[in-house]
Amino acid sequence: MRLSLLFLVCCCTVMRILPQCATAAKARHFRWEVSNMFWSPDCEEKVLIGINGQFPGPTIRAKAGDTIVVELKNGLHTEGVVIHWHGIRQIGTPWADGTASISQCAINPEETFTYRFVVDKPGTYFYHGHYGMQRAAGLYGSLIVDVADGEEEPFKYDGELNLLLSDWYHESIYTQMVGLSSKPFRWIGEPQSLLINGRGQFNCSLAAAHTPGAKQCAVAGGGNRHCAPVILPVLPNKTYRLRVASTTSLASLNLAVGNHKLTVVEADGNYVDPFLVDDIDIYSGDSYSVLLTTNQNPSANYWISVGVRGRQPKTSPALAILNYRPNRASNLPPSPPPPTPAWDDFARSKSFTHRILGLAGNTPPPPAKSDRRIELLNTQNRMDGHIKWSINNVSMVLPSTPYLGSLKMGLKSAMPPSSESPSDTFGRGYDVTRPPANPNTTAGGNLYVIAHNATVDVVLQNANALARNVSEVHPWHLHGHDFWVLGYGEGMFDEKLASAAFNLRNPPLRNTAVIFPYGWTAIRFVADNPGVWAFHCHIEPHLHMGMGVIFAEAVDRVGELPKAAVSCGATATALMAGNGGGHV
Amino acid sequence: MRLSLLFLVCCCTVMRILPQCATAAKARHFRWEVSNMFWSPDCEEKVLIGINGQFPGPTIRAKAGDTIVVELKNGLHTEGVVIHWHGIRQIGTPWADGTASISQCAINPEETFTYRFVVDKPGTYFYHGHYGMQRAAGLYGSLIVDVADGEEEPFKYDGELNLLLSDWYHESIYTQMVGLSSKPFRWIGEPQSLLINGRGQFNCSLAAAHTPGAKQCAVAGGGNRHCAPVILPVLPNKTYRLRVASTTSLASLNLAVGNHKLTVVEADGNYVDPFLVDDIDIYSGDSYSVLLTTNQNPSANYWISVGVRGRQPKTSPALAILNYRPNRASNLPPSPPPPTPAWDDFARSKSFTHRILGLAGNTPPPPAKSDRRIELLNTQNRMDGHIKWSINNVSMVLPSTPYLGSLKMGLKSAMPPSSESPSDTFGRGYDVTRPPANPNTTAGGNLYVIAHNATVDVVLQNANALARNVSEVHPWHLHGHDFWVLGYGEGMFDEKLASAAFNLRNPPLRNTAVIFPYGWTAIRFVADNPGVWAFHCHIEPHLHMGMGVIFAEAVDRVGELPKAAVSCGATATALMAGNGGGHV
Known part of the structure; x- marks a missing residue:
């Protein structure tokens, strides 16, 4: 098997003619430029750090064994930049880990640094800035690694949805950093908004009908495209893999989908023993895959709700719409969004976390003793x-x-x-x-x-x-x-x-x-x-x-x-x- | 003369014992750390770039022939920094000119770079950031070079006052730079305030009594020390040298002192043929010395007013108080502040500028022909x-x-x-x-x-x-x-x-x-x-x-x-x- 893979790689490199080459590991090239730009993640315009004019940055999609090559140009004016590939182990390429002061010199303005590394393991990952607090300025995106051709996941699904979760502050990271370093200390406080795939709504709710005193956000049209609600189209009676990752600055999150149960199957790029839950907790730096079966009344849409746990929440939940096709996406779900569990119910949090266990026959066991x-x-x-x-x-x-x-x-x-x-x-x-x-x-x-x-x-x-x-x-x-x-x-x-x-x-x-x-x-x-x-x-x-x-x-x-x-x-x-x- | 100076320098270096050594050129050492900090230059709190916790940065005072040594530590979190010594020719030390991309690599966060250069010529100078728009973020201060011991200025005065002028925006330089680089272009607009020695007043006037509709600013006590009005104490019937420099981001300025005439004697570190004016124009990058004689009614104080010229002004003049002692500084001048000449009276501007000429016997003549x-x-x-x-x-x-x-x-x-x-x-x-x-x-x-x-x-x-x-x-x-x-x-x-x-x-x-x-x-x-x-x-x-x-x-x-x-x-x-x- 290893020999044949080697043979295929050689084919691709040297001959580039055999049809099998399409199935072998390959290099995926990206040219990115990081820059400050105006953006309205929650409908309030701020300056954030984007990549190629996008926020969040482009999603990288690859197959296990592929080599990722990112030529990263720093288009900021006076700031250095690096990008960390969160969850990628960088085996043999520690200089590509993207940590300023640790693995590499920050990339100076107008310079280009090439990150080249192998994504050796399928899973749900993400990338983000790792210099100062640049991650909190919006420098992040998804990195999804599929199984290599010929390999199979240990679970089945019909479709896939990706949710990159984050929190968002209206104060710039410069102001935040000054406050954290000041005498007297100034805490950054709770985020103004939670974002799903870089979009949130500040000072209004998509579910105003169920939220006393809230103003209704625009659902479609008329709104700013930066903060248009996330719509996740699905067909009834299918099973979907929801990939969920959190790159929050501060908030610990909980995600629930109205009326639907979730089966947790992956955590941080590793398979776990599947277990069924009503909702998942997700801390900054975590990623999960959960399976969701669209077995509810197909004439309605359903809320996906992301709320704060672990700290007394002062931030409204972020909402997205699970859109059972052919319903219109603008048909707001009739039920209230699923409530976020009490922020300080740590027994519940622990219960969820303790249920995450390695998948038998897949997760290698640890050494019996430590040195x-x-x-x-x-x-x-x-x-x-x-x-x-x-x-x-x-x-x-x-x-x-x-x-x-x-x-x-x-x-x-x-x-x-x-x-x-x-x-x-x-x-x-x-x-x-x-x-x-x-x-x-x-x-x-x-x-x-x-x-x-x-x-x-x-x-x-x-x-x-x-x-x-x-x-x-x-x-x-x-x-x-x-x-x-x-x-x-x-x-x-x-x-x-x-x-x-x-x-x-x-x-x-x-x-x-x-x-x-x-x-x-x-x-x-x-x-x-x-x-x-x-x-x-x-x-x-x-x-x-x-x-x-x-x-x-x-x-x-x-x-x-x-x-x-x-x-x-x-x-x-x-x-x-x-x-x-x-x-x- | 040259030999004897050399002798003194040698004495100082080798022997450090002769009393004459005190009069020879010397090295002046400074340790500075640049950092972001909260500050309220015009009573509105923002984040700016300060040096050693001060804004504007410390004033350097030296004598002609001295060597300035500034160990500059960059305490910003993710930004490089450099400092340009505006007006210092850096003869033989071009790497100390402090221009990013031109004379040196920007100093990375937590790094220290040592600027070492000779201030060979007396005059009124200043220093400022020269990377991105960091000058506009407040990275500047005064650099004043006195004549060498034993030398004399070609004019006499009893005392000296220093006025470093700047303009101030409430938007951060990051937002300003993004706007200038955006499609569509966003202009930064006119500054919110003008600052004298880093202090201004936004949304109020020290001279509200003479300014219809204006709110009176606090003159002393109760106010924020960052934006306390600049008080310039003088004694009657003396002659003062006002050193005036402008490090504005945008604004062209005019400075006038109520009831007082000004004699221009220096421009950009060079003596000029003295001439008498009611006010001076001063563009960004200019410096002047003017002589002012306190020959007015000593029972009153007088306004120093700095207003915008050359662009349709949307910014209130900055005011300081020329405080004839022993009057109390808080005795506001009874007269209205001197008005700034019409912004678009370019004939007047040209008339002033054209009067600036070299001082006979002092300013070397130019070569007769150019190559x-x-x-x-x-x-x-x-x-x-x-x-x-x-x-x-x-x-x-x-x-x-x-x-x-x-x-x-x-x-x-x-x-x-x-x-x-x-x-x-x-x-x-x-x-x-x-x-x-x-x-x-x-x-x-x-x-x-x-x-x-x-x-x-x-x-x-x-x-x-x-x-x-x-x-x-x-x-x-x-x-x-x-x-x-x-x-x-x-x-x-x-x-x-x-x-x-x-x-x-x-x-x-x-x-x-x-x-x-x-x-x-x-x-x-x-x-x-x-x-x-x-x-x-x-x-x-x-x-x-x-x-x-x-x-x-x-x-x-x-x-x-x-x-x-x-x-x-x-x-x-x-x-x-x-x-x-x-x-x-």
Whole structure:
């Protein structure tokens, strides 16, 4: 089988004549230009970051095994840019992970950087900016990988619908970033709108008939095309795959479809043991596929409702219309939109999350034991009048010279202070149920050096924030890897009790895992992908406030870096200095 | 004299013991961090770019011959930054001119670049951002150079007052830049406020008693310190030197002091033949010193009023208070503020400008003849649905790799299209009194290569814009040089008539010269400063729309460039490639 695939690839490359070539993995080329543009995602005009004049950016659709080539031109005027391919492991191409300060130099204005990487695994992915808070400025889009030709999904469906969920603020990210860095601190607050495929409605509701006091939004015609409601056409008595991903800046979401049940079949590009639910929770950085059968009264349309969970919601749900054809899309559903579960019903949230398990016969089991355990205490702290998030009492700052280059070249002076040897654990005396006794924190690189092929457990330990009786939800996302989620627990992680209860039989493989308030989450991964990988809370302002760590993995085994990935800062200077004859 | 100065410098450097050392030229060190911050320049809170938490940035005060050393850290989150030292010729240090895409790589976030240059000539200068439209975001401050110890100004005064003038928009520069680049084009409009030393008042007037319908602004106390009125304390019967500079984004200004006459003594860091006026016009990029004698009724205070000229004004004048001590500053002047002359009284404007002449015995005369004449036709054009300003029908675009490095290394591929050999003239058939017959333009580098030590005349030819009966004012600023202003004229430049009338006897030396509507201005300079120098309209949106050219002057004679100035783009890649043994 491998030989024959190789044969086909050779055919395509060398001869380009055999009809079978159409079925082999191929390179998919894209030319993108990122730029600021006027857009009205929720009918209020703002400036956002688009790609090729579109928001959200173009959807990439590929087949497993394909090579994606994106020539990304930065058309911003004074800002650098990078794009992270969320969920793609970048095996052998860590310089294409698209993380500023970590995997590459930010692309300067008017420069072009070529991302070239293999999408090795089918699934529902997305991409987004990973510099400052540019994701929250609208720099994102969908990346969907189908199974390779000749392969089959472990479930059947008749059609497919794609929903990329996000939240939207009317303040610019510049203002947001200044506020988060200011003394006194200014929180960004709750988003003004939720968006489905980049569209939302502010100050009106599509379901005004069911929403006391709300103004009816235009359903079609007359409206601004940027914020026209999302219509999802379906035929009765079919089964659809809904691909759902969340790239929110802050909000944890819940998605429900009026009158319809959903069967969860995929999470973060990995198949899961199917289970039936009324709605799904989806945290920033998550993606899911759910199957929906159009078995309801075909004379009506139905609401798709996306609301906020996990924080007291101040944002109206986003609505889309599941349009049973041949009904007109403008026939609004007669029933009220399905209500979002109570924001603080964490028992319900946990129940959903705990049901996500690996698909037997498909999900590889984790190694039985780990070589190292890294415990990461998540706390909210103060530093010199600022408010920060810290990991083991160090708030992450990123270097101006990206790690992948500086580590490969051994430029230790390019690292942030105290980057080396952060602690693998934290004092067990810490009381996670109360605000920190000593709220002061420091800044550092939080750079963990991981041995090649080590099996690593990470315990993410949540705690009380600065205010009493507050502990927040944090979805942590790992770059360069999927991980098994071994278990979730309440309160302080207890090594003996917890380890004994780890699920080593059918844990799900994911790239994002949530920690619930006052709880812990344990994950396991194998450090088999040389590179430098971010591991961080996917909430944009939390990352900006320092909530992350870096895993440097066998950097000596990383291949030659593209020059453009290191042509900045200390790596550029060092390489230029190495040029004996070439004083400028 | 020169020997003794050298002796003193040596003393200071080597021995640091002689008391005379205090009087010699010295290095003045500054550590600055640029960052976004909340500020209320006109009492409305916005985000602007400040330095060390201040807006405007810190004033640099030095003596002629001093070396200024500014370690500039970029504390912006995703934007590059540079600072241009406006009026400083950077003799021998062209990499310190602070022009992105021209003299250096923009400083990346968290990086520090050290500007080191000599302020060789006393005068009133300022500094400002020169990347995108960052100047308009508030990145500016004053740079004042006193005469060297033992030297004297050619006029006397008892005290000094400094007024840095600017205009202020409530829309962010990001929104402004998107609008200017959009199809359809969106003009930025007139500024919301004028600022004196970074302070203005929006939606109220300090002189409400004299301004029908206006609300009285708070004069002291209770107000926001960011927008507290500027109070200039003086004693009666003294002579003050007012230093006035304009770093406006758009507005041409006029400054008057109620009841007081002004004697103009300096323009752009060069002494001028003193002349008495009621008020001064000041265009963006200009600086002046005027003497004011406090010979009026000492029991009153007086208004300083700054209003808009040259464009139909929609912005209220900025007011400051000349506070005759011991009167209280809060005693508002009893008279109405001096009115700004009619915006379109260009005869009056020209009369003022034409009176600015070199100071006999001080201003060196220009070479009698030039080696080359470059004629630059200024037109407003269309390009692919965009609106642009063009020079000889090419709208300037800047390269991602700065010219100073790419020219020194011979990297022609790093230049914009058609950078080489732009035209030294334009067709005499062009009708400057009408909109362009063919409004279409193209983009290019507008890179003029100038021979070392050539004497160059430049004729700036104004024309009608796209709309009928519109021709605008454009203040052109030259980097790296002062130039003599040889003459101004109306309509199409006529070589024979004009050359014969050139003032070669006492033309003023300046770094900024205005072209009036439908007119021309002729300047002369000696290309004796190897480097790459921008020459452009100082109106920020006009430059953004392409209104400029580049003079590359004997780049082969430029000394070794600091690595940080070339560690981006094609220069970084080329230098890294030259590093035979050092694959990353």
